Each structure stands twice: as C-alpha cells, then as structure tokens.
Amino acid sequence: GIQVEQSPPDLILQEGANSTLRCNFSDSVNNLQWFHQNPWGQLINLFYIPSGTKQNGRLSATTVATERYSLLYISSSQTTDSGVYFCAVLRANNLFFGTGTRLTVIP
Amino acid sequence: EPEVTQTPSHQVTQMGQEVILRCVPISNHLYFYWYRQILGQKVEFLVSFYNNEISEKSEIFDDQFSVERPDGSNFTLKIRSTKLEDSAMYFCASSVFGEQFFGPGTRLTVL
Numbered sequence: 331g332i333q334v335e336q337s338p339p340d341l342i343l344q345e346g347a348n349s350t351l352r353c354n355f356s357d358s359v360n361n362l363q364w365f366h367q368n369p370w371g372q373l374i375n376l377f378y379i380p381s382g383t384k385q386n387g388r389l390s391a392t393t394v395a396t397e398r399y400s401l402l403y404i405s406s407s408q409t410t411d412s413g414v415y416f417c418a419v420l421r422a423n424n425l426f427f428g429t430g431t432r433l434t435v436i437p
Numbered sequence: 438e439p440e441v442t443q444t445p446s447h448q449v450t451q452m453g454q455e456v457i458l459r460c461v462p463i464s465n466h467l468y469f470y471w472y473r474q475i476l477g478q479k480v481e482f483l484v485s486f487y488n489n490e491i492s493e494k495s496e497i498f499d500d501q502f503s504v505e506r507p508d509g510s511n512f513t514l515k516i517r518s519t520k521l522e523d524s525a526m527y528f529c530a531s532s533v534f535g536e537q538f539f540g541p542g543t544r545l546t547v548l
Contacts, residue, residue: 360535361535363536363537365539370541371474371526371541371542371544372539372541372542373480373528373539373542375536375538375539378535378536416479416480418480420535420537422493423468423485423492423493423532423534423535424470424482424493425470425472425480425482425530425537426482427479427481428479429478429479430479
C-alpha cells in the first residue's frame with residue numbers, strides 16, 4: 331500500500347516561533363488533507379490541498395504532487411497549536427494517514 | 438456549520454460482547470467511512486460505504502465487523518464479539534467526494 335511519512339516525529343517550540351512540518355508519500359494520490367488532533371482527540375480539518383499553496387491565518391500548506399510531498403507551515407506559534415498534526419493522502423476515495431508530528435508549544 | 442456527530446463518546450465493554458457505534462454524517466454527504474486509532478498510533482482506514490453498500494474495506498475489517506445505514510441519517514459500526522485489541526478510538530467520517538470530515542470519535546475500551 332501507499333506509504334506516508336511525516337517529519338519530524340516530535341517538535342518543541344517556544345511560543346512565537348515558526349515551524350515547518352513535512353509529509354512525503356510514496357505514490358500518486360488524488361488529494362491530500364492536513365489535520366490537527368487536539369488534546370481531546372478530535373481531528374480538525376486544516377487543509378484540503380491537491381497542489382499549490384493555501385493559507386488560513388497563521389497556517390499555510392504547500393503540496394507538490396509531482397514530487398510527492400506536502401509542507402505545513404505554522405507561524406507565530408501559540409500554545410493552542412499543541413497537538414498532533416497528521417497528513418493523510420486520498421487514494422480511491424480513502425484516506426491513508428501518516429504517523430504524525432507531535433507539536434508542543436511552550437509559553 | 439454542519440458536522441458529523443458520534444455516540445457514545447465513551448464505551449466500556451467486556452471481551453466477547455457486541456457493541457454498536459453510531460454516527461450521524463453530514464446530511465448532504467454521500468460517502469461514509471469508519472477509521473480507528475489505537476492509542477498513540479496513526480489513524481487507520483476500516484471501511485467506506487456508498488449507495489447502501491461497502492465500497493472498500495481494509496484487512497482490519499474482518500467478519501467481526503459490519504456496517505449499516507439503518508435509516509436516512511444514521512450510520513453504524515457493529516463489532517460482534519469484541520477483543521482486547523479492539524480497544525481504540527473509532528472515528529466516523531463523511532464526504533460529498535474528496536474532502537472528508539470527521540466526527541469527534543468514540544473511545545472504546547474492552548476489558
């Protein structure tokens with residue numbers, strides 16, 4: 331099956347810092363989603379991004395489908411950004427998740 | 438804003454018992470899914486459902502599992518005889534086509 335790898339696995343930031351999370355995938359996909367899993371376990375949709383760049387406030391994402399990777403940028407991080415960030419690739423209408431990046435933002 | 442809902446939020450059961458997890462997808466969505474997440478691990482696809490039948494299922498979705506859309510709004514996952522390793526968070530999701538939206542999950546604990 332398709333492999334989805336995320337890096338780094340863990341990231342600790344000082345509040346206000348910027349970060350870049352990476353997602354690599356092993357095969358062509360129909361689309362890609364980024365999620366934030368909050369401390370209560372809920373999966374919050376961040377981006378649905380087959381290619382190009384999208385921005386939403388302090389977050390932005392870029393997918394380069396031809397090179398099989400996507401990046402999630404978090405600027406001016408806040409403590410509420412803490413949690414696990416998952417990318418998931420869409421293949422045949424089913425999502426295959428990466429192993430996530432656990433982000434901890436300290437005040 | 439419409440959202441996917443799931444009940445119960447927590448379920449504790451004894452090994453060997455049957456459980457039914459319930460979901461109400463977003464009303465105009467056509468595709469429905471179940472995923473699970475064992476504690477500390479990634480989210481794994483279980484099954485997708487479209488037009489009142491299973492469209493795809495993973496290796497995890499064996500004969501112990503079944504799904505049903507008993508009416509126009511509910512979507513259920515049944516586990517016939519639970520095992521310890523079924524303990525996980527179970528997420529329901531729905532989509533029109535493409536972007537999937539997830540419910541808050543049901544945390545299942547099998548003792």
